[in-house]
Amino acid sequence: MFEGMSSIEMHVSLGLILFSIGALGVFLKRSTLVALMCLELMLNGVNLVLVSFNRFYGNVHGYNLTLFVILIAAAEAAVGLSLVVAIFRSRGITDLDDLRELQR
Amino acid sequence: MNEPTIIQWILALVSIAAALGVVFSSNAVMSALLLMTTLFVTGAMYIGLGAYFVGAAQILIYAGAIAVLFVFMVMILDLKNEQRIFRDNAPRAALGGLLVLVFAGSILISVNVAFRGFLRDHIKLGPVAAEAVAGPREISEGLISQFMVSFQVSNLLLLGAVMGCVVLARGHKKKELPRV
Amino acid sequence: MIWIVLLPVLGALINGVFLRPQNIKVAGSIGTAAVLGAFLLSVLAIAEHGNSTLVERAFTWIQAGGLTVPFALEYTPLTAIMLLVICGIGTLIHLYAIGYMEHEKSPWRFFAYLNLFVAAMLVLVLSSNLVGVFMGWEGVGLCSYLLIGYWFEDRNNATAGMKAFLTNRVGDLGFFIALFYVGASVGSFEISDIVAAVSNSAISPYVWTAVALGLFWASTGKSAQFPLYVWLPDAMAGPTPVSALIHAATMVTSGIFVSVRLWPVFATQPMVLEVMMWTGLITAWLAGAIALYQRDIKKVLAYSTVSQLGFMFFAVGAGAPHIGFFHVITHACFKALLFLGAGSVIHGMHHEQDAGEMGGLKQKMPITFWTFVLATAAIIGFPLTAGFFSKDLILYYGFQKGMLPFVLILGAALLTSFYMWRMTALVFWGKPRSQHAKEAHESPWIMTLPLVVLAVLSVVSGYIQMPHIFHVDLLKGWVESSWYGVKMPEEAHLSVVGEVLLILSTTSLSLGMAFFSWKRFRDANRVVDPENSFAKVLLGKFYVDEIYQRLIVGPLQWTAGLVTRLLDSSLINGFLHGLRDVAFLGSGLSMALQSGRVQTYIGFVLFGVVFLLGLAVWVFV
Numbered sequence: 001m002f003e004g005m006s007s008i009e010m011h012v013s014l015g016l017i018l019f020s021i022g023a024l025g026v027f028l029k030r031s032t033l034v035a036l037m038c039l040e041l042m043l044n045g046v047n048l049v050l051v052s053f054n055r056f057y058g059n060v061h062g063y064n065l066t067l068f069v070i071l072i073a074a075a076e077a078a079v080g081l082s083l084v085v086a087i088f089r090s091r092g093i094t095d096l097d098d099l100r101e102l103q104r
Numbered sequence: 105m106n107e108p109t110i111i112q113w114i115l116a117l118v119s120i121a122a123a124l125g126v127v128f129s130s131n132a133v134m135s136a137l138l139l140m141t142t143l144f145v146t147g148a149m150y151i152g153l154g155a156y157f158v159g160a161a162q163i164l165i166y167a168g169a170i171a172v173l174f175v176f177m178v179m180i181l182d183l184k185n186e187q188r189i190f191r192d193n194a195p196r197a198a199l200g201g202l203l204v205l206v207f208a209g210s211i212l213i214s215v216n217v218a219f220r221g222f223l224r225d226h227i228k229l230g231p232v233a234a235e236a237v238a239g240p241r242e243i244s245e246g247l248i249s250q251f252m253v254s255f256q257v258s259n260l261l262l263l264g265a266v267m268g269c270v271v272l273a274r275g276h277k278k279k280e281l282p283r284v
Numbered sequence: 285m286i287w288i289v290l291l292p293v294l295g296a297l298i299n300g301v302f303l304r305p306q307n308i309k310v311a312g313s314i315g316t317a318a319v320l321g322a323f324l325l326s327v328l329a330i331a332e333h334g335n336s337t338l339v340e341r342a343f344t345w346i347q348a349g350g351l352t353v354p355f356a357l358e359y360t361p362l363t364a365i366m367l368l369v370i371c372g373i374g375t376l377i378h379l380y381a382i383g384y385m386e387h388e389k390s391p392w393r394f395f396a397y398l399n400l401f402v403a404a405m406l407v408l409v410l411s412s413n414l415v416g417v418f419m420g421w422e423g424v425g426l427c428s429y430l431l432i433g434y435w436f437e438d439r440n441n442a443t444a445g446m447k448a449f450l451t452n453r454v455g456d457l458g459f460f461i462a463l464f465y466v467g468a469s470v471g472s473f474e475i476s477d478i479v480a481a482v483s484n485s486a487i488s489p490y491v492w493t494a495v496a497l498g499l500f501w502a503s504t505g506k507s508a509q510f511p512l513y514v515w516l517p518d519a520m521a522g523p524t525p526v527s528a529l530i531h532a533a534t535m536v537t538s539g540i541f542v543s544v545r546l547w548p549v550f551a552t553q554p555m556v557l558e559v560m561m562w563t564g565l566i567t568a569w570l571a572g573a574i575a576l577y578q579r580d581i582k583k584v585l586a587y588s589t590v591s592q593l594g595f596m597f598f599a600v601g602a603g604a605p606h607i608g609f610f611h612v613i614t615h616a617c618f619k620a621l622l623f624l625g626a627g628s629v630i631h632g633m634h635h636e637q638d639a640g641e642m643g644g645l646k647q648k649m650p651i652t653f654w655t656f657v658l659a660t661a662a663i664i665g666f667p668l669t670a671g672f673f674s675k676d677l678i679l680y681y682g683f684q685k686g687m688l689p690f691v692l693i694l695g696a697a698l699l700t701s702f703y704m705w706r707m708t709a710l711v712f713w714g715k716p717r718s719q720h721a722k723e724a725h726e727s728p729w730i731m732t733l734p735l736v737v738l739a740v741l742s743v744v745s746g747y748i749q750m751p752h753i754f755h756v757d758l759l760k761g762w763v764e765s766s767w768y769g770v771k772m773p774e775e776a777h778l779s780v781v782g783e784v785l786l787i788l789s790t791t792s793l794s795l796g797m798a799f800f801s802w803k804r805f806r807d808a809n810r811v812v813d814p815e816n817s818f819a820k821v822l823l824g825k826f827y828v829d830e831i832y833q834r835l836i837v838g839p840l841q842w843t844a845g846l847v848t849r850l851l852d853s854s855l856i857n858g859f860l861h862g863l864r865d866v867a868f869l870g871s872g873l874s875m876a877l878q879s880g881r882v883q884t885y886i887g888f889v890l891f892g893v894v895f896l897l898g899l900a901v902w903v904f905v
Contacts, residue, residue: 001202002250004214007107007109007112007153007243009216010112010116011108011114011116011149011153012215013215013216014149016212016224017120017208018119018120018123018146019208020204020205020207021123021127022123022207023128023204023207023890024127024204025886025891026883026886027196027203027883028127028197028200029153031112031130033178035883036140037139038127040143040171040174040238041142044146047162048150051150051155052268054155055188059242059246060246061250063158064234064243064246064247065250066155067158067161068258070162070165071165071168071262072116072131072163072258073170074166074169075261075262076265076266077170077173078265078266078269079265079268082268082273084177087179088181095884096882099231103218109379126638196887198892203887204890205892206894206897207890207894210894210897214901215721217550
């Protein structure tokens with residue numbers, strides 16, 4: 001399987017793997033903070049895929065898109081973390097299992 | 105360059121290991137630091153792929169700001185050690201693992217198939233594109249011309265994010281964080 | 285003609301649904317007017333139709349397959365006489381009830397029920413087909429339940445009502461069987477068609493046996509013969525006007541009426557007739573014996589009714605349906621009079637019913653006294669009263685049937701003499717035995733007027749059919765012309781001498797017994813319950829009720845309990861609990877979906893992605 005594997009293929013697969021690991025983490029971890037970290041992992045994986053595919057093209061659109069993703073990830077991380085801080089302040093816990101306001 | 109070099113393999117493995125460490129570590133600080141590692145290594149991979157600007161941006165912003173922010177958070181919130189996943193809730197872990205495996209596996213296989221199949225002819229890359237192709241100039245040109253709208257909107261987004269963070273972080277009278 | 289039925293229905297509706305007057309005079313007037321109107325219409329109908337038969341169709345009621353049942357009313361002379369009896373005596377009783385029920389809280393309910401009863405009875409009598417008769421049959425059953433249990437706050441009354449209805453129901457099974465056979469064999473339920481089909485040789489005679497037996501069994505229930513008579517004494521729990529109307533004059537005579545109306549069917553079944561005759565005899569004796577020791581006025585009259593009904597069935601079974609019907613008419617008059625008189629006594633005694641507490645009322649309530657005495661004379665067959673003629677003819681036909689039936693029926697008649705005079709003497713003669721008796725007063729005119737009218741009728745109504753020596757055969761002629769051409773066979777006659785001898789001997793025996801009873805009881809100071817065991821059995825009504833309870837009712841209730849536990853508790857309840865558990869399960873699962881935790885939702889997204897992926901793969905590969 002690994003013979004004749006081009007670099008592109010390997011990087012794409014790697015991005016996918018990183019994405020999957022991140023997805024697993026988001027689903028399974030109890031701490032909000034760590035879940036957010038895994039979220040970043042997922043975005044990172046997507047970025048990798050974008051970057052590696054851009055080799056096929058004569059333009060840099062993929063890189064631009066990647067930059068946007070990084071930017072948005074940064075904004076999202078910031079807001080998310082302040083949310084965590086706010087929750088922690090009012091409740092004292094950040095366990096995802098205990099944050100069940102939406103439950104019926 | 106069609107074959108991944110050995111360095112790329114190593115970098116790949118390291119990033120995978122670090123990612124697994126993020127997920128399976130019981131210590132939040134360790135998770136944060138390993139996240140930083142992953143992001144850093146990914147940035148290295150970008151550079152290895154010839155995306156110099158993006159790689160730099162990744163290391164600067166992602167690994168250097170976001171991951172650091174995470175580390176700060178972990179320190180501030182002083183979380184207790186997280187329990188091991190599998191011991192805690194095995195059915196959920198099994199379900200998640202299964203789903204992820206299925207997902208990843210299927211895509212991997214199809215990627216494999218695609219690359220060996222119809223994409224083979226398309227994979228003839230020239231040498232790493234000259235820096236001129238992937239340098240800051242080209243990217244900025246793209247930003248200003250083609251992605252102008254997105255650029256401006258993302259500015260707004262950042263503004264909104266900043267305001268949101270300020271509002272959220274203001275909180276109530278008491279300034280000191282309660283001990284968990 | 286349909287207005288004869290509709291008027292009481294209207295009265296019931298106005299009283300019961302629309303107006304609901306609280307004033308008894310208003311409610312009573314509406315009720316009485318309705319029945320009086322029906323009476324007048326009946327008279328008009330007789331004037332118009334006389335001796336013929338006539339069917340008047342209202343609408344088609346059931347139409348299923350090849351079976352058509354219309355709602356149609358039929359006029360026959362037989363029906364006409366019944367109409368007069370029902371509406372006439374009904375009017376008098378309604379009038380009487382206005383006085384008797386003066387303290388009633390909701391008079392509209394009472395009069396509505398009474399009117400409803402009259403309407404149902406009219407439907408029973410007037411219907412041209414057997415299904416309509418059955419409707420009326422059920423209707424009077426229902427109304428008797430409503431009226432017996434009228435004062436339902438007292439549990440005993442409600443139970444008595446239920447007993448009446450249930451016992452009737454057992455009898456109705458017979459009616460159903462008869463209906464089924466008729467429907468299957470004759471194809472139509474019209475009585476004229478049924479009578480015509482009797483001579484149809486294509487129909488097996490066993491069909492007619494079944495029909496006759498079925499109808500007789502139903503009559504056993506409705507007309508209180510052995511073994512289904514047990515409800516009637518208990519039915520005395522209802523107000524006295526109710527007892528008078530339902531249990532003396534009308535409802536209980538429905539059985540006889542049906543037998544006479546469908547006589548052509550019965551005429552072909554000598555076995556059923558034998559059964560009928562002997563059942564009548566047994567009932568007459570049984571009830572008469574029980575009546576000997578009763579203390580309650582109304583109970584005595586109740587058993588007397590059962591006994592007299594036995595006489596009627598005896599007559600029909602002996603091959604003389606017109607005589608049975610004759611006794612229906614005369615009995616209606618004097619029994620209603622007896623009941624209303626008893627009601628008057630009860631009313632004057634402030635609702636005391638035990639004869640042991642009465643006495644010496646003849647000075648205090650003269651009108652009631654004289655009418656009551658007249659009625660008693662009629663029931664024992666005092667010469668020249670109506671009862672004399674009807675009872676005498678019954679004895680005559682009994683004699684023709686054979687020595688044994690004759691002696692037995694004569695014995696029953698003597699019992700009647702004895703217990704009736706015992707009751708009369710205890711109530712009216714002697715010295716007052718209680719405070720209530722001392723203070724008793726006569727009833728108001730609204731109650732005594734019907735008494736007087738009925739007294740007159742008790743004498744006059746006998747003259748329509750008299751022993752053969754006088755050759756007055758009016759009733760027989762009328763009844764016969766109701767049978768669509770079927771005629772009664774010629775009968776053997778006794779000689780004139782024989783007949784006179786018969787009359788004289790039976791009458792003197794009866795009078796002698798009456799005198800003996802009167803002598804014994806007129807100065808009684810106390811009424812004691814008997815000591816010796818034979819009398820105790822009589823007082824205990826031969827313990828028939830208790831036997832029924834043990835043999836039938838008890839096991840039924842036990843079985844019902846068993847079924848309830850088995851089927852209802854385990855099966856049905858279990859099924860329902862199972863449903864509940866399933867519902868809870870489902871809702872539990874659904875609740876898990878809404879856990880409120882982000883990660884659950886992420887999980888769903890993941891799952892969705894995988895699912896879609898799989899779908900794509902499956903589609904494209």
